[in-house]
Amino acid sequence: MxxxxxxxxxxxxxxxxxxxxxxxxxxxFHYILDGKEYPDDLGQSISFEQYYRRISEGAMPTTSxxxxxxxxxxxxxxxxxxxxxxxxxxxxxxxxxxxxxxxxxxxxxxxxxxxxxxxxxxxxxxxxxxxxxxxxxxxxxxxxxxxxxxxxxxxxxLHVHHWFFSTDLTHYKRGGRISPTSAMVGGLLHINPLLNMSADGKLTPRKKIRGKKKVINEIVRMMDMHANDGPDYSGKCFISHSACYDDARKVADLIEEKFPHLKEPVRINSVGTVIGAHTGPGTVALYFVGDKREN
Missing domain, CATH: 3.40.50.10440 (Dihydroxyacetone kinase; domain 1)
Incomplete structure (x- = not known):
């Protein structure tokens, strides 16, 4: 041992x-929700379902x-x-x-x-x-x-890729991460931002894609472009989501269809309370091993 x-x-x-x-x-880590501090204990103190419901109702958690x-x-x-x-x-x-x-x-x-x-x-x-x-x-x-x-x-x-999209810009607007005008226009046009993790470990916007189906196809295309051995990829694949399991499952189903040699079925987890405090509900993130990430 x-x-x-x-x-x-x-x-x-x-x-x-x-x-x-x-x-x-x-x-x-810790977060404060409605004036009370909680540990980021992976859904033990507050279930993820309850946590994201409270955010949808207007709560604005802060993190430490x-x-x-x-x-x-x-x-x-x-x-x-x-x-x-x-x-x-x-x-x-x-x-x-x-x-x-x-x-x-x-x-x-x-x-x-x-x-x-x-x-x-x-x-x-x-x-x-x-x-x-x-x-x-x-x-x-x-x-x-x-x-x-x-x-x-x-x-x-740096070979672990992170690709994210969001279908709900409400929390980004509340937190001041995007302007009310951008949120309104994005909502009207069904804009879904696609981001990834840069080589210096920061979330970086890459594309604005119109429509959920298109952004799901695009995030899977990014895996096809960047994963080791392309469609013959045989490594691990994880997904996390913030209160949008059905969208995460659609991505997973498409990946399991397009990448038949995966080491194991796609693992789907919840985005935790600390990261979810910044994304809010509606985010799906995809992870796999591929070429070296760049800025």
Whole structure:
């Protein structure tokens, strides 16, 4: 058995049971909803259904990242047990959690000089981040060392593609991310923005596509263009969604039809409460392994 732990942040947006089954501790971001603070605990405190319903009714949740003291509190019990740590962090392009984790690491290693803490900036989010964690767990379970898994992550993290579209611009308008005029015009014309994750770990708008059917076809076309081996792709494929399972299922069905050699059926997860605070309902995100992401 390995003498190190693989850890991550809650924003990897995988099911709570997944982390239990694969023995991956996670540290929770937090969010405030209707004046009350909650941990981003993967639907345990508030179900995803309830969370997105409250947003649809007008709630505007705010989020907070994991700070240095919280990382110290999270890491230290593992070090006390004599375990080393490989922590895969939420993208530095979206949060300061990576910097906080590194500050905590430096403080803890001065107290535990015989232990190791290696931290990887995933440059990833939601279940694309979860996919990277999942692949690292596969390597860990095959007996790869902490250093080998760390090096693999650094060499391969930019090959995990993230493509997103949104069919509901209401929350973007409420949060000031787009103007009321843009939201109105987008709604009238059924505009669905298509975004992806850039090489520096930021969400980047790529196209404005008119109509849900067209944007579903386009997001699958992006996988055909960028996935390893194109239509012969045989790796993992994950999807996450914010209260629009039917749209996510349509994307998954199309992918399973067009990519018959997938390693396993497409996994569909919920976009978590922290990332969902920024997207609102109506977002579908697709993740796969392919060519190296660029800006």
């Amino acid at each position: 390995s003498n190190y732990l693989l850890t991550c942040c809650s924003t990897a947006d995988m099911p709570h049971e997944y982390f239990q089954n694969r023995k991956i501790p996670y540290v929770s 990242q994991v700070n240095v003291s919280q990382f110290i509190e999270f890491f230290e019990p593992f070090l006390e047990e004599g375990k080393d740590i490989l922590h895969i962090s939420f993208s530095s392009g979206l949060s300061g959690a990576y910097n906080s984790a590194n500050i905590a690491k430096d403080e803890l290693l001065s107290k535990y000089p015989d232990r190791k803490i290696l931290i990887v900036d995933s440059l990833a989010a939601s279940s694309g981040y979860g996919m990277l964690v999942d692949m690292a767990a596969d390597l860990r379970d095959k007996g790869e060392t902490l250093e080998d898994v760390h090096n693999w992550l650094e060499n391969n993290k």
